[in-house]
Amino acid sequence: MNIPPVSIAAVKQALIEQYAEARLRWRASMLWGTRGVGKSSIVRQVAEHFNAPLIDLRLTTIEPVDIRGAIYADDRQQKTVWFPPEFLPTQDQPEGILFLDELTAADQRLQISAYSLILDRRVGNYRLPDGWLIVAAGNAAYHGAVSHDMGTALADRMFHFNVHSVIDAFLDYALENDFAPEIMAYLKVRPDKLDDTHSQLANDHLVGASPRGWEDISNVLKSGISEAAHRVFVQGRIGAANAAEFFGVLREIQAGTDVLRLLEAEPGEATAALLPATLDGLYGMIYGLLAAATDQQRMARALEIVDQLPDINTPEPLPIREAQTLSMELLFQKALERGLEAAILDSSTYRRYLEQRELDG
Numbered sequence: 494m495n496i497p498p499v500s501i502a503a504v505k506q507a508l509i510e511q512y513a514e515a516r517l518r519w520r521a522s523m524l525w526g527t528r529g530v531g532k533s534s535i536v537r538q539v540a541e542h543f544n545a546p547l548i549d550l551r552l553t554t555i556e557p558v559d560i561r562g563a564i565y566a567d568d569r570q571q572k573t574v575w576f577p578p579e580f581l582p583t584q585d586q587p588e589g590i591l592f593l594d595e596l597t598a599a600d601q602r603l604q605i606s607a608y609s610l611i612l613d614r615r616v617g618n619y620r621l622p623d624g625w626l627i628v629a630a631g632n633a634a635y636h637g638a639v640s641h642d643m644g645t646a647l648a649d650r651m652f653h654f655n656v657h658s659v660i661d662a663f664l665d666y667a668l669e670n671d672f673a674p675e676i677m678a679y680l681k682v683r684p685d686k687l688d689d690t691h692s693q694l695a696n697d698h699l700v701g702a703s704p705r706g707w708e709d710i711s712n713v714l715k716s717g718i719s720e721a722a723h724r725v726f727v728q729g730r731i732g733a734a735n736a737a738e739f740f741g742v743l744r745e746i747q748a749g750t751d752v753l754r755l756l757e758a759e760p761g762e763a764t765a766a767l768l769p770a771t772l773d774g775l776y777g778m779i780y781g782l783l784a785a786a787t788d789q790q791r792m793a794r795a796l797e798i799v800d801q802l803p804d805i806n807t808p809e810p811l812p813i814r815e816a817q818t819l820s821m822e823l824l825f826q827k828a829l830e831r832g833l834e835a836a837i838l839d840s841s842t843y844r845r846y847l848e849q850r851e852l853d854g
Contacts, residue, residue, distance in 0.1 A: 496525070500659035501666075505535040507654065509542055512590070512626050521611045521627035523596070523648075526656030527690045529705025531666070532630040536592045546589035548580060552599035552607060581619060588624035597631030608647050660684035663704055668823065673714040674780035676707055679742050681776045686735065702731045710739075746777030752785050756794050764797070765804040775802075775811055779820050783827060792828055792836035799824070800842040821846050 499507075504524065511517045524532040533549070540547035566573055582589055593607055609616040611627055621627070629651070660680060667677050680687055689702045700706075713726045728736040750769045755778070758764045769775045782795045799820040802813050821843065828834045837843050 496653050496655040498655045498657035500662045501526075501531045501535055501656055502659070502662040504654045504656055505538060508535065508539045508626075508628065511652070512539060512543060512545070515624070518624065518626040519614070520652060521629060521650065522652040522654065524628065524630040524654050524656050525632070526630075527632065527658070527688060527703070529703035530656050530658050530688070531704060532656060533592070533594055536590060536628050536630070540590045546582070546586060547592060548582060548589065549592045549594060550580070551594050552603055553595045555603065582622055582625055584622055587622050589626075591621065591625050591627045593627065593629040595631060596629040611647065612650055658688040658704055660687055663687055663707075666704075667707075667711070668783070668826070670708075671784075672708065672711040674784040675714060675743055675746055675777065676711045677780040678746055678773070678776040679739060680707065681780070682773055683738075683742070686738070689735065698732055700730065700732050702735050706731050742773050745771060745773045748774075750774055750778040750781065752778060752781035755782075755798055756785060756791060760797050760801070764801050765806075768798075768801065768805045770805065770807040771809065772811060775805075775816055779816060779823070782820070783823050786824060786827060786833075787831070789833055789836040792824065792833050793840055795824055796821075796837065796840045796842040800845070817846070818850075 508522065511522060524536075526532050537547060537549075582591065591610070593610070596604070596607060599607065606616055607629075610621060611629065614621040614627075664677055664681065667680075686702050687704060687707070692698075692701065709730050710727055713723055713730075718726070724736065724740065727739065731739070750767060755764065755767045758767055769778050778798075782798060786792045786795045799817055802817050802820075805811060805813065825834075825837050825843075828837045
């Protein structure tokens, strides 16, 4: 594919700007990307951003006649007439987003009807209102999904985005949606495990790791099911090998730091004694603190703990300065979202952090 890869966050911003520019809404956009990368999610988020109606058509679940509509005989006109389907926007709905998902996987007869909407913004006698943006999504053949080739005539009438998984964008999404902190800590240390589609296809495996899969695993970890069930569900979602590595790191994260004990410990030696000694434990602690910092008192205490990270005593070199910067940024972001910024701004720890940032340039 001769389209450079872009992050899901970049595509979301591009679609927001496209929708805001009336002239650009006339040209459809096509999102290419592997499963679980978040294509459908960002289309929904763009619609929510503008409080605009969204019509989401999963093309693999409908028939060609569903788009073209039904034909009937009009005795008065002595003609056959098409009735458009009820799910397409009417002229009294002047603006919105029409999302044609799984375009490349749809039956080719159905694609003909979908292509009419994309090419001409009409199908049969139906005409799409001018204010509507068409966004399509699908997989290329090399993504390992069912995919029909797209002709150049259609491709030439669309903006194309080659959507790739980017760990920072995923972690931002995970923070916004309250993922289990263990998931975020694991993927911060093992970003290559966010999406292993290529390895999955090369080894002919049925399942593998994907952004959507990690969201499911977060829900598993946050549920009340037993530890034995955890293992069964995780293995069944991302495969045995990925699950084995994940649980190995998970044991280390959970054994490294008891975040609740750390929050209750006195500053100084008592805190230093509880700080993690491994990279996995360090990031496990960071995301654990982030999840636990739900009020002013805990937010302020989390800052004190981050300030003591240089007290970690371990023969293994750890990225302490990087960890402090990440922690401060994440805590400040959460404080702004939760109305807890006073705990940050009134903190001597945060002031020292800013002073050090200025010295470091």
